[in-house]
Amino acid sequence: MEPTAQLAPGVEQSTVGDNTNVLTEEDVYCPACGYNLRALVSDRCPECALDVAFIKSAESLLPWVHRARVGRLRAYLVTVWMVVFRTQRFCLEMSRPVGERDARAFRRITVLLAFLPFPLLTLALAMLRPDGFDAVLHFGGPGYLAVMHAAVLAAILSVTGVPYYVIRHKEVDLARQLRAAALSLYCCAPLSIMGAAVVFAVGGVAASRLANRDWDLALYSVALGIFVVLMVIVLFDVQRVIWWMLRETGSALAVNVKLCLFWCLSVFLSLVAFPAAAAYGVILYYSLRA
Ligand SMILES: [Zn+2]
Structure with missing residues (x-):
């Protein structure tokens, strides 16, 4: 038999036998059925009888939230680990308040870590293959290089930012949608390892100086493989978050269609339309000068 759930609305803290339940001022939801566990004096959800002792505190278990105490680097690394390898525990955080400022700070750092390897790759190209670098410069000048880097940054910002605006569903409680x-x-966490892909790409650039072209192709392939795997993990994490949000509501089709559309559109705008517009602007500028 499941213990009978007891509700004590308005009570700050109460004790049942040996079990002290600290009740929260915040809305904390049952991860299985979405029942509001605020002011609950039992370890069982009254709606579905799930053992909710682990989720009843409103204090976040995301390591990044506790970075002031555990240190930024450690908090960041453990959060990346949690998002990538402990996805279910990460998604359970939807049951309690999620600090948006913390999440935005985490994303800013991840975007930076994902982007910085690209200028370093360009630098490596300039140092290891000056002939290739000069060819790129002759093609469009330094402005072309700057635009390409801006395009990559815009693509990373789009891929990591679009889900925030798309993960909405009118049948889901607003607080849950926002969480x-x-x-x-946080789902962009895998992109923090982008440097690994770029290390192999730099290896490929270095190996392209060799007479045997097998090595650079192999290294480029590994770089591409790592990039694809990281992107797949991001997609998987976003899918899990959507699935957890819609657990009681059902179909995620509408959200997913919207997500795919906006992802494709934003990547197209970043990597194709924006550089094309820049090139068009340059052509108009030079046509006026001539
Ligand atoms: Zn429940």
Whole structure:
């Protein structure tokens, strides 16, 4: 038999036998059925009888939230680990308040870590293959290089930012929608390892000086493989967040269609339309000068 759930509305803290339940001022939801566990004096959800002792505190278990105490680097690394390898525990955070400012700070750092390897790759190209670098410069000048880097940055910002605006569903409680949206900002965590892909790409650039072209192709392939795997993990994490948000509501089709559309559109705008517009502007400028 499941213990009978007891509700004590308005009570700050209460004790049942040996079990002290600290009740929260915040709305904390049952991860299985979405029942509001605020002021609950039992370890069982009254709606579905799930053992909710682990979720009843409103204090976040996301390591990044506790970075002031555990240190930024450690908090960041453990959060990346949690998002990538402990996805279910990460998604359970939807049951309690998710700090949006923390999530945005985490995303800013991740975007930076994902982007910085690209200028370093360009630098490596300039140093290891000056002939290739000069060819790129002759093609469009330094402005072309700057635009390409801006395009990559815009693409990273789009991919990591779009889910925040798309993860909405009118049948889901607004607080839960906002928590899911804030959690989606953490889903970019795998991109922090982008440097690994770029290390192999730099290796490929270095190996392209060799007479045997097998090595550079192999290294480029590994770089591409790592990039694809990281992107797949991001997609998987966002999917999990959507699934958890819609657990009681059902179909995620509408959200997913919207997500795919906006992702494709934003990547197209970043990597194709924006550089094309820049090139068009340059052509107009030179046509006027001539
Ligand atoms: Zn429940």
